[in-house]
Each structure stands twice: as structure tokens, then as C-alpha cells.
Amino acid sequence: MAQLTLLLALFAATVLLAPVADRIRLPYPVLLLALGLAVAYVPGLPTPSIEPDLILPLVLPPLLFAAARRTSWRQFLDNRRAIGLLAIALVGVTAFSVAFALQALVPGLPLLAAVALGAAVAPPDPVAATVAARELRLPRRLRTTLEGEGLSNDATALVLYEVAVAGALTGSVSPGGAAGRLALSVVVGIGVGLALAVSIRWLLTRLPAHPAGSALVLLVPFAAYGAADAAHGSGVLSVVTLALAMSRYADAESAQTRLVSETAWEIIELLVTGAAFAFVGLELRAVADAVPGDLSALVGQALVITALVIVIRFLWIFPVAAIDQRLRARRDPGAEPVGWRERTIASWAGMRGVVTLAAVLALPADFPEHDRLIFVAFVVIVVTLLLQGPSLPLLVRRLGVHRSPDQEADMEHDLASRARDAGRGRLEEIRRDDDVDDGIADEALQSLEKVWRKMGFDDDAEPRVDTTGRDASDSERVWRATELESEALTAAREAVVGARAEPGMDPTVVDGVLRKLDGHGVTLD
Numbered sequence: 001m002a003q004l005t006l007l008l009a010l011f012a013a014t015v016l017l018a019p020v021a022d023r024i025r026l027p028y029p030v031l032l033l034a035l036g037l038a039v040a041y042v043p044g045l046p047t048p049s050i051e052p053d054l055i056l057p058l059v060l061p062p063l064l065f066a067a068a069r070r071t072s073w074r075q076f077l078d079n080r081r082a083i084g085l086l087a088i089a090l091v092g093v094t095a096f097s098v099a100f101a102l103q104a105l106v107p108g109l110p111l112l113a114a115v116a117l118g119a120a121v122a123p124p125d126p127v128a129a130t131v132a133a134r135e136l137r138l139p140r141r142l143r144t145t146l147e148g149e150g151l152s153n154d155a156t157a158l159v160l161y162e163v164a165v166a167g168a169l170t171g172s173v174s175p176g177g178a179a180g181r182l183a184l185s186v187v188v189g190i191g192v193g194l195a196l197a198v199s200i201r202w203l204l205t206r207l208p209a210h211p212a213g214s215a216l217v218l219l220v221p222f223a224a225y226g227a228a229d230a231a232h233g234s235g236v237l238s239v240v241t242l243a244l245a246m247s248r249y250a251d252a253e254s255a256q257t258r259l260v261s262e263t264a265w266e267i268i269e270l271l272v273t274g275a276a277f278a279f280v281g282l283e284l285r286a287v288a289d290a291v292p293g294d295l296s297a298l299v300g301q302a303l304v305i306t307a308l309v310i311v312i313r314f315l316w317i318f319p320v321a322a323i324d325q326r327l328r329a330r331r332d333p334g335a336e337p338v339g340w341r342e343r344t345i346a347s348w349a350g351m352r353g354v355v356t357l358a359a360v361l362a363l364p365a366d367f368p369e370h371d372r373l374i375f376v377a378f379v380v381i382v383v384t385l386l387l388q389g390p391s392l393p394l395l396v397r398r399l400g401v402h403r404s405p406d407q408e409a410d411m412e413h414d415l416a417s418r419a420r421d422a423g424r425g426r427l428e429e430i431r432r433d434d435d436v437d438d439g440i441a442d443e444a445l446q447s448l449e450k451v452w453r454k455m456g457f458d459d460d461a462e463p464r465v466d467t468t469g470r471d472a473s474d475s476e477r478v479w480r481a482t483e484l485e486s487e488a489l490t491a492a493r494e495a496v497v498g499a500r501a502e503p504g505m506d507p508t509v510v511d512g513v514l515r516k517l518d519g520h521g522v523t524l525d
């Protein structure tokens with residue numbers, strides 16, 4: 001009962017403080033973390049507790065799925081080298097750099113125990129990265145790279161963490177076995193995600209405009225994570241693969257299912273993220289009290305590791321991004337450039353969070369330097385969030401790094417034109433091939449023209465249909481015209497969904513146009 005009360009209190013705090021964070025232009029996870037820190041030192045409050053084994057399977061699936069739905073396969077493929085250099089190579093470099101530094105700071109600490117902590121603090125938080133990239137309106141390529149890194153680096157870090165923990169407890173580890181474990185994790189994780197995506201698409205086509213379809217979309221990320229984990233695969237990659245595949249198969253979902261699911265995921269993401277970061281703050285005091293010895297010396301060690309984590313990201317991103325830029329420019333001279341300003345933003349966007357929390361809390365009680373490692377990890381989370389979180393928006397504004405509103409408007413206008421043309425084309429096809437009264441088809445087209453104008457999709461053309469004198473009271477006639485309009489909207493939605501797979505297309509713009517079409521589609525249904 002105490003855990004349920006704590007969870008409800010964290011949810012309530014999130015609901016109350018998230019609007020405040022928006023008003024003061026501060027990422028809401030940072031404000032919730034600060035609240036947790038403040039409340040933790042109120043005398044007389046009980047120490048919060050939660051089962052460590054439940055953190056990853058309960059927290060990560062909804063957060064990863066919600067974030068991955070906003071991107072696309074095409075974006076991942078177009079930026080695969082940059083994402084891989086951050087999500088795989090940088091995670092490894094950070095983990096081993098932290099391990100060697102920690103061994104120097106803590107004499108007698110086994111290397112594999114130090115690597116376990118290094119792997120835990122290596123990946124930037126996927127939620128913090130996606131929230132920052134979305135709310136700060138970063139350029140498309142920079143946003144894609146940061147989101148792709150946040151969605152992929154957890155798999156690398158968690159596999160390395162598991163190998164290091166097992167090796168530290170048994171006293172040995174096989175490099176070949178570790179490589180095989182990583183390969184198996186990747187293959188199984190992606191395979192489970194794809195298999196579930198195909199199955200869910202098949203089911204959704206048979207649950208049109210039914211609440212069960214929305215419920216299915218909400219449950220499937222947990223199934224993907226659990227199934228992959230049970231098969232010794234990466235639950236992270238399984239959830240991300242599932243979300244990317246389902247975003248590509250969005251035409252299988254009804255308009256109602258998409259709208260309900262999207263709203264539900266926004267609420268879930270807000271509540272889970274806020275509760276997780278507030279819990280980090282609440283837990284810090286208990287972690288500090290559990291560590292024996294001189295606390296000031298321990299804080300010094302933790303700050304050294306925190307500084308190292310931040311500096312390594314700068315030292316890696318600047319030269320690696322420059323090399324990637326040259327290679328990309330050779331292949332595509334018109335590619336969006338990534339200059340020193342964008343590299344600075346990418347380097348500073350390294351806040352740690354939920355994955356680091358879950359990993360260190362899952363360390364076995366008899367693990368070498370158990371309490372010390374947990375404290376160091378918590379300090380890394382708190383300092384990076386409180387330092388980089390509030391300053392990142394200021395840095396973005398100072399450097400003037402943001403995507404062009406004109407480019408976004410042009411993309412939206414192009415999608416609107418495609419939707420309009422697809423809808424009109426479908427009506428003309430029905431008029432030509434089916435036995436449909438011309439007057440009914442004209443009424444459907446007239447209604448669509450009004451819809452386009454209401455949505456801002458108007459191409460400034462005058463309505464080309466005259467419905468004067470038609471009997472709108474004929475229920476059968478009205479029903480048939482509405483049915484034709486619904487078919488035209490379906491064609492428009494399919495055209496917009498298909499644009500997701502095109503190079504250079506921004507999924508957030510696609511989703512915005514699709515949301516407008518779905519809103520009217522629900523009224524017709």
C-alpha cells in the first residue's frame with residue numbers, strides 16, 4: 001500500500017509541476033528531480049522503495065515506444081552511421097574510460113565491477129534526449145541523431161552491463177562469449193519486434209474503430225519487452241523495432257485508434273517520466289546514508305566521474321561528427337550540414353536518467369563496493385540533469401540552433417496537397433468505375449473541399465461543385481455521400497502515411513497532418 005501511495009503522489013506531483021515547467025521553459029524531468037531532492041530531506045518521511053527488477057520492464061517499454069513512434073525507419077537508415085557511432089562506439093568508450101578512472105580512484109575495485117558502473121552511466125537517457133529534441137525544435141538531422149542514439153544506446157549499455165556483472169560475480173568473462181551475447185541480443189530483439197509488429201497489424205485490420213484496438217496498442221510494448229527478454233534478446237531493441245514498424249504500418253490503424261492511442265501515450269509518457277525522475281531525487285538521501293566512510297571524499301569521486309562522462313562526450317562527438325560530415329558530403333553534397341554549433345548541442349545533450357537508475361539499483365547486494373557504485377551513479381544522474389537540463393535550452397537559443405519554420409511549413413503544404421489530390425482522385429475513381437450518382441459524388445467532393453479549407457489544406461481554388469437545389473434531407477443520399485467522403489479521407493490518409501518512408505520527410509510533420517485527417521475521419525465514423 002505504501003508503494004501505491006508513493007506512486008500516486010509522484011503522479012500528482014507530475015501533473016501539477018509539468019505546466020509550471022513549461023511556463024518557466026524548463027524540462028519537466030528536471031523540475032521533478034529537484035522536487036524529489038527537496039522532499040527527500042524533509043524530516044520524518046519514510047524511505048521510498050521499489051523493486052529494482054520492475055523498473056526496466058515497467059518504465060522503459062512505454063517511454064521507448066512513445067518516443068520511437070515519432071520517428072521512422074527512413075530517418076534511422078539515413079543517419080545510421082552517426083547513430084551507431086554514438087549508440088555503440090561512444091557507449092563502449094565511455095564505459096571503459098569510467099571503469100579505468102574508477103579503479104584509480106578506488107584502489108582494489110575489480111575491473112569488471114568498474115565496467116558495470118561504466119556501462120550503467122554510459123547511455124544518455126532516451127526520454128530526456130527525445131523531450132529536449134522535440135521541445136527545443138532542433139534541426140531535423142540533429143534531432144534524428146539524438147533521438148536515434150537515445151533509442152539505441154540502452155541495448156549496448158545493458159548487454160555490456162549484464163556481461164560485466166556476471167563476470168564480476170564469477171571472476172571471469174569471455175570476450176567471445178560477450179560478443180556472441182551482444183549479437184544474440186540484437187538479432188532476437190529485432191526479430192521479436194518485427195514479428196509482433198506484423199501480428200499487431202493483422203489484428204488491427206480486424207478491429208476497426210474499436211476500443212480493443214487502442215487497448216492492444218497500449219499493451220503491446222510490454223509484451224515486446226518481456227518476450228525479447230525471456231528469449232535472451234534486447235527488450236529495448238524489441239520495443240523500438242516494434243514502434244518503428246508500427247509507425248510504418250499506421251494505415252492498419254483506424255482514425256479512432258490512432259487518436260486515442262496518441263493521446264494515451266502522451267499521458268503515459270508524462271506520468272511515467274515525471275514519477276521516475278522524482279523517484280531519483282527521493283532515493284538519493286537513502287543511498288547517501290547507506291555509504292560508509294567519508295561522504296565528502298565519496299562526493300569528490302562521484303563528481304570526477306561525472307565530469308569525465310561529460311568531457312568524453314565532447315571529445316568523441318567533435319572529431320567523429322566532422323568525419324561523418326565529410327563522408328556524407330561526398331555522397332550527398334546537398335546534405336544538411338552539422339557545424340560546430342550543432343556539435344556543441346549534441347555534446348551537451350548527455351543527461352543520464354532512467355536506464356542508469358534501473359541498472360545500478362539492480363546490482364546484487366553482494367556486489368563489490370555496492371553502495372559506493374550506486375551513490376556515484378546517482379550523483380551522475382542528478383548533476384547531469386540539473387546542470388545540462390536547464391542550460392540546454394539556453395545554449396540552443398544562444399547558438400541559434402533551430403529548424404527553419406519555412407521548411408516545416410513547406411513540408412506540411414506538400415503533404416496537404418498530396419492528401420487533397422489523393423482524396424479527389426479516389427472520388428473520381430469511384431465516379432468512373434462504380435455506379436454512383438454524379439450528384440452524390442459532387443456532394444461528397446463539396447464536403448471535402450470544406451474540410452480542406454477548415455484544416456488549412458485549401459489550395460486557394462474556388463469550389464468547383466454546385467449543389468443548388470439538391471435535397472439534403474434524403475437520408476440515403478446523405479449516407480452515401482458521407483460514405484464516399486470517408487473513402488476519400490482514407491485515400492488521403494494512406495498518401496500521408498506513405499510519405500513517412502521518403503528521404504528527408506519529417507515524421508512529426510507527417511503526424512501533424514495525419515492528426516487533422518483523423519479528427520475529421522472520427523466525426524464521419
